[in-house]
Amino acid sequence: MNRESIYSKAGSLWLFKMAWRDGRASISRLLLFMASIILGIAAVVSIQLFSTNLKQNIQGQSKSLLGADYIIDSRQQPNEKVKSIIDSLVPDAYEVNFPSMAAFPKNGAAKLVRVRGMEGSFPFYGDLETTPENAANTYQQKGGVLVDATVLLQYDLKAGDSIKLGVITFPIIGAINSMPGSSGIGTSVAPTVLIPYRFVEKTELLQVGSRKEYQYFFVDPDKDLDELEKVLDPILDDENADLDTHTSSSRQIGRSYDNLGRFLNLAAFIALLLGCIGIASSVHIYIKEKLTDVAVLKCIGASRKQSFLIYLIQIAIMGLIGGLVGAIIGIGLQYALPELLQEFLPFDIEITTAPQPIIMGLLLGMFMSVLFALLPLLGTWYVSPLEVLRISEKPAVRSRKTKIVAFGAIIIFVLLFGIWIFGDLKFAAAFVMGVFVTFAILAGISVLFIKTIKRYFPASWGFTARTSLLNLFRPNNQTMVLILAIGLGTFLISTLYFTKDILLAKTQLDNSADQANLILVDIQPEQREAAINTLEENNSEVLNNLSIVTMRMQKIKGIATNDIRKDTTSTIREWVLNHEFRTTFRDSLIASETVVEGEWIKEIESGEDVMISISEGLAKDAQIGLGDKVVFNIQGVLMETIVGSIRKVDWTRLQLNFMVVFPKGVLEQAPQFHVLTTYVPDTNKSASLQQQLVSKFPNVTVFDLRQIYTVIEDILQKISWVINFMAFFSILTGLIVLIGSVRTSKYQRIKESVLLRTLGAKSKQILRITALEYLYLGILGSLAGILLSLISSQLLATLLFEEPFVPSGIPFMVFLPAIVLVVLAIGLSNIRSVLQSPPLAVLRKVG
Structure with missing residues (x-):
């Protein structure tokens, strides 16, 4: 019986014993290599867990835009069907709100306001910020009212003064500085006066035909709001009611919220790739050093399969242990970070540990180790027993088929993880392809670098300089591995940093001197010049000077709106038929608009067809498209128009947007009023200016957007903090993984440095040789990685964000x-033991 048959009968138990014996003999190296696995998995698990918690907490913060988890509202007393739905869900608070004139006995002034009669402790998320601070908690019990701070500024009122609503005079308990559920320009046209619900009927303001809105607020954080919206929204729409959820409300902070989720996913994916780099480089170097041991095993009769499985088992167990330890460290970091950073966190973070990232850590540790070990392990298959006696400069020839299978398995693994993280096959595939293209480019750079040094080797250089270059292309060199590790690590870290900058630019409200925060509405034509002069006298620049023309739709595609109302089969939304459109005319688009269909018409001449531009939402609700005819009733004058373009409008931007925009040359002579916008830097100047405007132009409505900025900017600041923190935390973990990758080259360097020292090289010479070698690799790898990250960041900015x-x-x-x-x-620390110990002792230790 030959030796091969004896070993084959030994079975799997012998393989595990051999894996253990070999590993025990190399325990110090295994611990170093396992450190890369632990660091990679810890980075993946901690970033994924912390990202998930941060995202959930930011989502919770976004509830302050609505003040509740969801709201059901109706512009009429809810009918039995709507009331039964509301009762089944059990509202936590409710209100009725309506426009009304308010009188101020102190100065005899009057103002159109929106009265909100509230029952319950709304808001449930966010804060009702008032001056004085306790006014939000006491107005219900004291039977007083809270008044919009802007109104108090305009009419020189304060807490303790009074306001008359209908037949009742209320004491003013405090000023509303900011309030959840009022983060839109539309809510500020008539500023808020908050009163206890029990007084609404006593004011005698609500009569038959009054314009009013009923709102019911619900707190249910565990409710599947997407499913609720899908089920209830169509039913409520048919009953002239509506459902708003905090998830839809969070869109008011624009793309910043969506981009936060994408960025956290990107950070988690990059953490995985950084972990892959650490694992791949450490396993590659470990297996490469074990080729001689494989040759010895083959000399004593081990088969290819046995030698392959011995190290595969060893790597799998390393990966499993590394994954377990890494997952534990990742969980520990998850709980430690909020404690360490509690003084710097802009909000409290509620930590929860989801099982998925922990299971993911264990599986990733094993699968990543095995997958990235396949290519170097394939080298054991083709190792000749003669490798014991000689070192070949040329690597053993490998099967192309097995290499393709190994590469394919790695690509599929990373792609599946990308799909799981991003939830988008197209983006995951594009990003994975970009990473592998980067990998190929870096590999090409390293090959070109080696060939260039060989061809143009500077033979006239000194001993240390020549030796440092020779080390880059000697047999068993690690030039490609280290350039790939350094280059890919730097590439991912730099991409993350560039992406952070892209997003941070959009997490700040443009609350600067060129962004309006004060709007004057209902200015009559004869008042416009005087209003402009008042602004200029107060050193406030006019940012927008718009003309507004009101109109209603008379006919849609040749059918009268009255006939459409009677048609029960019509799919046109009812609000379109009843809405009084406020339109404007101009010759250019503004920052919040993009034409998605048709062509923007700047101006038309007399006698030409009137080509208008409409918003996407109006096109959908009115069931009209390019070329369709719409007849508008402009205060008794009918005008036929044709849809010339459809615009995508970002309604979340705090500026005046319009559903219908006319070109110049049409509405200039129509009855109109004007809107002026300006920027006021501080509260005192705002108060002075508003008081002047209200005194000179009693009919003009002035509203201040600073309350809206307060609500939204608070959330954006938190998003900005999260992006900054996750970027730098990911960069730090990336650097640690990168250090581990470079550190794994330690043992190869030790052997060569010992040989140099044995031949008589001085410690200073060995230090210089090592320093120059790592300097070349560091500069080439990091520079290539940063340059490639510029390209990837441009693509991410354009295609994703x-x-x-x-x-x-x-x-x-x-x-x-x-x-x-x-x-x-790291390179110099790798040879520290060589310089501090006798050569023979070092060789025995690493042999």
Whole structure:
């Protein structure tokens, strides 16, 4: 019986014993290599868990835009069907709100306001911020009212003064500085006066035919709001009611909220890729050093399959243990970070541990180790027993088919993880393809670098300089592995930093001197010049000077709106038929608009068809498209128009947007009023200006957007903090993984440095040789990674985040020298034991 048959009968138990024996003999190296696995998995698990919690907490913060989890509202007393739905869900608070004139006995002034009669402790999320602070908690019990701070500024009122609503005079308990559920321009046209619900009927303001709205607020954080919206919205729409959820309300903060989710997913995916780099580089170097041991096993009769399985088992167990330890560390970081950062966190974070990331850590540890070990492990299959006696400069020939299978398995694994993280096959595939293209480019750079050094080797250089270059292309060199590890690590870290800058540019409200925060509405034509002069006298620049023309739809595609109302089969939304449109005319688009269909018409001449531009929402609700005819009734004058373009309008931007825009040359002579906007830098100046405007122009409505800015900016600041923190935390973990990757080259360097020292090289010479070698690798790898990240960041900005990309100099000025210094420091620390111990002792230790 030959040796191979004896070993084959030994079975799997012998393989595990051999894996254990070999691992025990190399325990110090295994711990170092396992450190890369642990760091990679810890980074993935901690970032994924913390990202999930941060995202959930930010989503919770976004509830302050609505003040509740969801709201059901109706512009009439809810009918039996709507009331039964409301009762079944059990509202936690409710209100009725309506416009009314308010009188101020102190100065005899009057103002159109929106009265909100509230029952219950609304808001349930966010804060009703008042001056004085306790007014929000006492107005119900005291039977007083809270008045919009802007109104108090305009009429020089304060807490303790009175306001008359209908037949009742109420004491003013305090000023409303900001209130959830009122973060839109529309809610500010008539400023809020908040009163206890029990007084609504006593004011005698609600009569038959009064314009009013009933709102019911619900708190149910565990409710599936998407499913609720899907089921209830159509039913409520048919009954002239509506459902609003906090998820739809959060869209008021624009793309910043959506981009936060994408960024956190990107950080988690990059953490995985950084972990892959650490694992792949450490396993590659470990297996490469074990080729001689494989040759010895084959010399004593082990088969290809047995030698392959011994190290596959060893790597799988390393991965499983590394994954377990990494997952535990990741969970620990998850709980430690909020404690460490509680003084800096802009909000309290509720930590929960989901099982998925923990299971993911265990599986990733094993699968990533095995998958990324396949390629170097394939080298054991083709190792000749003669490798015991000689070192070949050329690697053993491998099967192309097995290489393709190994690469394919890695690509599929990373792609599946990307799909799980991003939830989008197209984007995951594009990102994975980009990473592998980067990998190929870096591999090509390293091959070209080696060939260039070989061809143009500077033979005239000194001993240390020549030796450092020779080390880059000697047999068993690690040039490609380290350039790939350094380059890919730097590429991912820089991409994350550039992406952070892209998003942070959109997490700040443009509350600057060129962004209006004070709007004057209902200015009559004869008042416009005087109003402009008043603004200029107060050093307030006029930012927008708009003309508004009111009109209603008379006919849609040749059918009168009265006939459409009677048609029970019509799919046109009822609000379109009853709405009084406020339109404007201009020759250019504004920042919140993009033409998605048709062509923007700047101006038309007399006698030409009137080509208008409408918003996407109006086109959908009115069932009209390009070329369709719409007849408008402009205060008794009928005008036929044709839809010339359809615009996508970002209604979340705090500026005046319009559903219908006319070109110049049509409405200039129509009855109209004007709107002026300006920017006021502080409260005192705003109060003075508003008081002047109200005194000179009693009919003009002035409203201040600073309350709206307060609600939304608070959330955007939190999003900004999360993006900054997750970026730098991911960059830090990336650097740690990168350090682990470079650190794994330690043992190969030790052997060569010992040989140099044995031949008589001085410690200073060995230090210089090592320093130069790692300097070359650090500069080449990090520079290539940063340059490639510029391309990837541009693609991410354009295709994913839809934002402009302005490159920062930080990666070049900070990351490049920092990574080079880190690589250099690790390289020098790798040979510290060589310089401190006798050569024979070192060789025995690493042999």
